[in-house]
Amino acid sequence: MRPFYSMKSLKIPESVLVVIYTPLLDVLLIERADCPGFWQSVTGSKDHVDELIAETAAREVAEETGIIVGSFEIPSDRLVDWDHFIQYHIYPQWRHRYAPGVFLNTEHWFGLCVPEKTRVKLSPHEHVEYVWLPWSEAAHNCFSPSNGDAIRQLPSRHGM
Structure with a gap:
């Protein structure tokens, strides 16, 4: 028997x-x-096909970390589209979230520079812990x- 898929609940393979x-x-x-043990940067898919990719980035940052792009502390221009994207094979354990036959995702990279000691409030159903690490250690x-x-590109993208 073929599983039931609701188009509304399927992820868009652009993130x-x-x-x-x-x-x-x-x-x-x-x-x-x-x-557990899977550490990452903020990631997430478009909510709808017409959502601008920068809107997706700002929304995902807010949902996953509580950091609000466009607030007094984090002006909108701090969220920088790195004008880079990759395509990757969706991990098998997460393919059920996509339409049948979807195996590739297009991922757009962004950077967000925030002040030291920026407060983080995780979404508990998505993430359980956070840590700030020097870029090379974080990449590892x-x-x-x-x-x-993406993290290894940070020094050159930040102008160092």
Whole structure:
């Protein structure tokens, strides 16, 4: 018997990865609730096909960390589209979230520079822990190789 799929509940295979970092290049990593030991940057898919990718990035940052892009503390221009995207194979354990036959996701990379000691409030159903690490250590600790690659680009993208 074929599983029932609701088009409303299926993920759109276009997403963002947002590297959140401080001026000293400490990077925020968050641990997934559904996969203990899987540390990552903020990620997430578009809510609807017409959602602008920058809107997806700002929304995901707010949902996953409580950091509000466009607030007094975090002006909108701090969220920078790195004008880079990759395509990757969706991990088998998460393919059920997509329409049948969807195996690839397009991920757009962003950076978000926040002040030191920016308060983080995790979404408990998505993430259970967070840590700020120097960029090279953060890159090493990501479960996703592409997330590590994005973080390794941080010094050159930040102008160092």
